[in-house]
Amino acid sequence: MRALYSLIWGLSLPFALFRLWWRGRREPGYRQHIVERLGFYPVGNSLPTIWVHAVSAGETRAAEPLIRALLTTRPQHRLLLTHMTATGRETGGKLFADVGARLMQAYLPYDINWMMRRFIRHFDPELCVLIETEVWPNLIAQCEAHQVPVTLVNARLSEKSLRKALRLSSLILPAAHAIRAVAAQSNPDAQRLQQLGISHAVVTGNMKFDVTPPPLMEEKGIVLRQRFGNRQVILCASTRDGEEELILDAFQEQLPLLAEKPLLIITPRHPQRFDQVSALLGSRNLRYVRRSAMEQDTTMQLGNEVQILLGDSMGEMYMYYAASDVAFVGGSLVPLGGHNLIEACAMGKPVLTGLHTFNFSEITDQAIAAEAALRVDGARSMLHEALALLTDAPLRQHMGQQAHGFFLQHQGATARTMQILDGFLKQNPR
Template structure:
């Protein structure tokens, strides 16, 4: 979770992280001033960029121009019930919270669940997963006036930030309004920890104004403690608790029939910009009769870009959204649908997890393992470091170093079905042995909702 002056804009903070370094006054030591005031001042100076950013993102995803008022703390949604608030930034966090949301609805039927998001894709995932069972809005940008409006409007009994969210004005406002705010399922890469360490006073203050922090692993906890937090525990990773939805498994079986039961299906899951061209070139190096490759880009706004790339490469492809019979000479299926990743996993023989061939930090490999499918991952998995390392160590995943390595491994594994089965079974065991984070999260939430404030 790299420190940026605008960490709340979207799910690409690396782009924004470099912006402050262009400003000559950015090297002023925050320790000489009230760190939160300096942080807020810099946010105000960047306000024009916020609007430019929304317009820029809206070029390919018009949803960025919707609900702009919510991003500044103005809402029409409301509830007369006491509110439990969960912040799930984008798709990954929203899907990881499925079991937790279900348990909270069971345990607190007289409360209203409020889910906040930062990206349109996260909001769309919430609509698909939860429908009208929850309220959903955008969390406001981290301006004091906006977060105060948000908190005063909804008056949550408790707030839960998921994974990597440290927003200093939001934390401060919850602290002063005596709203318990927890950081759960927390993860912190070595690179992000180093960035936060550049601002020790601000970071330490924010972390210790949180009511509780529970990390995914001992390593994550140690990094957070190293930044000055003193209320840190370890809960495991909520992503291990996710169960493949029956509807998605049934859809996966339908897709397998549609793709062709006699064909080998290779899934390129959650690919990022720059990876597809490398992976398509890799496929030209393998000699696997009737291989069908399914490409599912990480971001829906890139579906058309990938389609153009396939056309330029002269590759015979079909879009999944067309729902047309798959021709025998089709080489690639473009998975241009939202919320169906479990179905794609269920339909394939093996998968490569994108975001890891180039230095994007990787994506979640646990869902593929939960369906019992062999997994390839690249060298760049720092966003899921512990899960990736454990999966490789227990034989649930194969780490490749480059596209040539992937071509060789793909060729070898598809020639040995017994090895595919062995890796898939290891994945199922890997997921089962690491479940339990949902119960830990519930204990934290229950303490503040029931025990501590009775």
Template sequence: MSLTTNSEYGAKPRIWFAVYQLLWHLLLPLAFLRLVWRSRHAFSYLHHIPERLGFGYGKPITQGAIWVHAVSVGETRAAQPLIDAYLARGESILLTHMTLNGRRTGKQLFAKAIASGQMRQVYLPYDICWAVEHFLSTFRPKLGLFMETEAWPTVVFRCKEMDLPLFLVNARLSQRSARRVNQFGEAGRALFQAFAGILAQTEFDAQRYRSLGVTNVQIVGNLKFDVPLDINLVEQGKRWKEALHTGDRLMVCAASTRDGEEVVILQAWKDLLLNHAFQIPPLLCLVPRHPERFSEVAEQINNTGLKFRRRSEWPGIPNASPDLDIVLGDSMGEMPMYYSASDLVLMGGSLLPFGGHNLIEACSAGCPVLLGEHTYNFQQAALDAIAGGAAKRIKGELLLSEPIALMESLKELLLNTADLAKMSVSAKTYSIEHQGATNRILAALD
């Protein structure tokens, strides 16, 4: 790979790239140790190890495919409508991931295409020159599409050198991330300028990319609005909601919660139940974002003294008895069911500075959303949802030691079912009005 000697990039980017490669080689043993450590919870972390070095692909390779890189679960789901459109055109797809859960999600969503040979699914190798070189020379895709925020320097620069058009699709860039890129000066900006084009979600994102000197930027909207919900899971959720409403019971789904947030949520929920404001106490469905934390969160719930059951203990629709306070959503791929069963979603990742998670899927299921202050990963989506009456922010300052603001916000919404019903209609309207990114992206790429 010639970046370190290619004068096109300037001296500073070449120096940074040489240091970056040295660091990767030094840290490579730690990357494998991390996989071994994570395999304590799932042995699958040790599967396909050679792929992470650009080798071991086994069966014959279909070259000239459209290559889509979706790092993990969220990006893989977001890519679904775009991938489905290309599959319908008869294109071959190479789908790469960085995480085990992303790979599992892709295998589930595209099982038919994988089985037919129209799609190949592998890990993207670590961003080391020789690994990337072998990966690209093996598959030789005709077009590369990186989802959302991914920008691996070795891959990006090598694709440019090979004249392989690589686009950043459904792209988003927070203010904080833009500042970080600028800290690397010319080297950071050169990375994004090396993309063949950037198809941004919003004007906010487009402006930040332009501030880095990127000229080929288009605003296409957010692919997540086009992601279809699993009809069977939606129906399951509706039946669960029906059963709950028969007993005049409401349910709140705390979705995709992160480490540190569950403590706040559980304390607020306990305070809410002790408040005795409800004739029929509501039910909390707590769904941690990472499956390896299910047991840890179960222990946290146990320590509160609240009565709970795991979703995995029910083969069908959970039959939440009146004395049950919490359902722990310890399952993968069932978010459409949880959303469709709920009267309100408390969006994880927004209570603490994680940037928030996808509120669009909840709105697509017609479920109103309660947000914390940290939504920079979905800045425009959050602002639009609040403006459209589909979402609200927690009122007051959220404290870890005293989460009264969360408790009061939950109580206010749950006691006003007429407002919740209006928000539900607004949520559905909001999700429908923002669809269409898939066709705009296809048109731009064509």
């Protein structure tokens, strides 16, 4: 089955390269370092290497506390951080700009045997640390062949992903069985992983709770908020395709009925959609300003005539939360599984989320039980609850306090994960 999988990958390679070029029209990062995706890399150094694979921006942010802990406790090692997306690589570059040469970034090659073999031989990692959901058959097979222990940390597995994996069981199960250690985010994640034959999964919690909100972002949020005047602010964070239309329908229905006009901030999840959402706002004759325009004109103030701020920037989500009164976390109005609400809780904001949170079911349910979040059944309900919170300061304050307490209560996953990884590093000196 793995041979067939490799053959399909090989035949698909021209299309994968064309897709890189196509995506590079909007995200130039996809047209950079292309040879790395084929397993070719510049000359490295001789330091022992710990390899952490974080596919995209979300996984990279989740890995930050673990990477910093590894850099602190393993001063003799170099960290290799690999990605698959341009936003992941850009996020890593920003997060670890202070680290210097001890951390190297690269794209992981496509999961083709000879490419993975070249990658493993070039970097000769002492340990492979996969973040969240990555189980690549040839990657794991080559690690086994070269005696590189594979670990999966901050692991999560939704019901949907489990069903997909079981349909490909002859391909996925051997790879899953070869993973030496698994640190799961929650009990349901561990139980689903056990159905893949991973009986040794340990529940360590979600490392995103250990990410410290950057003080600079909070300061930038305060400065940004001052440019809004006295208006209250509703943030729709990490919105996905199809959600903006629903949100704007509800917003335009309610706006004429409101005496006090709140400012709505919309931050699309993916940067390639910034222009698309801008065009959508323009087609509805809504008065909006892009965050990038405010960055260029530092004296710009948003008066009451501006209805929407389009958050067309990366790496500033904490700033947007700091500048808001209420936050809706996107990906949950449409059946995409939602996004984590940890950043909103870290900033002490009342959280709203839709019905579709299957990728983060336990953490969402726990936040709701802790009175840190509310679940809504659609965009109109979301806006209704947001407006109600704006008019109810005691409830808004209570939910914000509960949210921050929820964030603090769930910290410690990084330390528990480090205990697992330390064992492998001690057993495998190079």
